[in-house]
Amino acid sequence: MREESDSFGSVEISSDALYGIQTVRTNQNLSFSGRILSQYPTYIESLAMVKKAAALANQEAGVLGKKTAQAIIEACNSLMKGQYHEHFLVDILHGGGGIGTNMNVNEVIANLANEWFGMPRGSYTPVHPVEHVNSSQSTSDVCHTALRLAIIKSFLPLYHVLEKLVESINAKARDFQSVTTIARTCLQDGVRVQLGDTFFGFSHVIKRRLVSLEDAVNKLYSINLGGTVIGSGVGAPQAYRDTVLAKLCDVTGMKLSYRENLFDAAQNMDDLARVSSELRLLASCLLKIAKDLRLLSSGPEAGFAEIRLPAVQAGSSFFPGKVNPVIPETLIQCCFQIIGCDAVVQSTLEHGELNLNVFEGAAGANILDAMTMLEKAIITFTEKCMKGIEANREHCEELANSYIPLVMELKEQVGYTATTKLIKELDKEEIKRMIKHGGIQNDASYQ
Incomplete structure (x- = not known):
């Protein structure tokens, strides 16, 4: 076991876990549905793509050093390949605007990145979940x-x-x-x-x-990456915002664009x-x-x-x-x-x-x-x-030659009014016989 701490105290976490204290807090406080993030592999892979694009943009903007960015990118690549998804444990429907999901991803990527540097899980050095993995980004x-x-x-x-x-x-x-x-x-x-x-x-x-x-x-x-919390972009340097969309297009292979108004988004x-x-x-x-x-x-x-x-x-x-x-x-x-x-x-x-x-x-x-x-x-x-x-087929043919379809044939021959009169005066079998033998066309009383 290892111990991690935040402003609310300390928790013990398995030394093998790639997630950290924020994931544990979300599980303890916000779980109810039984539907966890690991059951949504496409979403995890998409989150990793966003984090990879952000790391690339942060490196180009000078926010992250080359080695730190590379470690984050390698971690993202692993998640994009479907690896380590069992470490995503937060309830997919947790409250808090998705922060539990974002932090679960940040912690897993940080721990994988630190292993790339030869550091143990839970050390969060030299790569920190918030300071580095989440740099220039917001959960929203x-x-x-x-x-x-x-x-x-x-x-x-x-x-x-x-x-x-x-x-x-x-x-x-x-x-x-x-x-x-x-x-x-x-x-x-x-x-x-x-x-x-x-x-x-x-x-x-x-x-x-x-x-x-x-x-x-x-x-x-049309997406809003770079808009940070409410669409203003506060907390993300302009150099990052100028490049992150292009980086995401490269990572995903998609032709993405910005929403017309990021506040609206x-x-x-x-x-x-x-x-x-x-x-x-x-x-x-x-x-x-x-x-x-x-x-x-x-x-x-x-x-x-x-x-x-x-x-x-x-x-x-x-x-x-x-x-x-x-x-x-x-x-x-x-x-x-x-x-x-x-x-x-x-x-x-x-x-x-x-x-x-x-x-x-x-x-x-x-x-x-x-x-x-x-x-x-x-x-x-x-x-x-x-x-x-x-x-x-046989039954369908029987139905096709049942009473109402035959009445519709009669209507085509003599009109709606005359057909109504016939229905009142004759029984079904008589009408069927008349249609079958073509007798109606020759009967002037119904014209």
């Missing part, structure tokens, strides 16, 4: 920037799985274009429809929502709220599709039974041989969670106060959670449901 501009980088990076795999889902739905739609069935409005029988057209409707709404989500994510390329996180809103809209549309598949596959004898979903596991511990639509139901429950995440994000936007929104970390965490959950659920939905859907 570091976490603000890293959250956006993490969301941008997390969006890419989500984008790809959504594209694959659209492709899979379109393939099914083409297969089902030869299948005629019945449409429904208000859950009542309607006109004939090609089953494929229903599926094309599914793919188009997902594609449209994906375009809107991508546009919202693209707005996150510190106060308002509506860019994150828009991404979350787009995720909620996407989830709501996916939820509707999953519900439709659940209805269309209902049965097998007492439901709609127009399609058959792949059977992946036993559906009931009570009914032998029963197969339930468990994959669509899993997607539905995932979408419930996405909608809940968005409720949190919108609350964080509303509860920002004056010059700094200290709840931005909770917004970022919930967006990352939403993206991760949605990505996993869509992969399962595509591979284990959508690709294996089959049409019940």
Whole structure:
């Protein structure tokens, strides 16, 4: 064990720990969710990218010596490779405007950097977590920037799985274009429809929502690193501020830019709220599709039974041989969670106060959670449901030739008023026979 001290006293920490006393304080005082920073590797890697860019800019500005900057950069490189993530223990939803997250990163980097100099963990010399690793930075501009980088990076795999889902739905739609069935409005029988057209409707709404989500994510390329706490840049020398954005672009390989107004960036996180809103809209549309598949596959004898979903596991511990639509139901429950995440994000936007929104970390965490959950659920939905859907062609044909579609045929022949009269005077079987034999066209009393 080793002992570390601050103005509140001393604590004992494992000699192997890369984190320090500020991380321990956050764990002791601010933990509640069970969701810790190590569970968000993309965020840790993004924080390391920000710290590396800051070290490069501080070295060029003369704030850090070459060896100190190099030690920090090497430590950041290790984190960017996915190493040492088990040392990030703070609750992702801790209070304090994200300072626990920033200090956890500062302490890990400092200890790794000091080992580069041959010093033991916990020595904080010659590299100090605040004086050197956090030089020219504030928690607010570091976490603000890293959250956006993490969301941008997390969006890419989500984008790809959504594209694959659209492709899979379109393939099914083409297969089902030869299948005629019945449409429904208000859950009542309607006109004939090609089953494929229903599926094309599914793919188009997902594609449209994906375009809107991508546009919202693209707005996150505008960041505020260098604005320090409230956007004024106080505490960061001008030479650092002139170079840190370019350094971050080099480190990330992204074309980043500054927000138009850095004071606005510190106060308002509506860019994150828009991404979350787009995720909620996407989830709501996916939820509707999953519900439709659940209805269309209902049965097998007492439901709609127009399609058959792949059977992946036993559906009931009570009914032998029963197969339930468990994959669509899993997607539905995932979408419930996405909608809940968005409720949190919108609350964080509303509860920002004056010059700094200290709840931005909770917004970022919930967006990352939403993206991760949605990505996993869509992969399962595509591979284990959508690709294996089959049409019940015979039953669809029966439905296409049921009473209401035939009545619609009659309406096309003689008009709405005459059809209404026929429905009152004749029973269903008589109407079907008349249409089948073409008798209505020859009956002047209904013209």
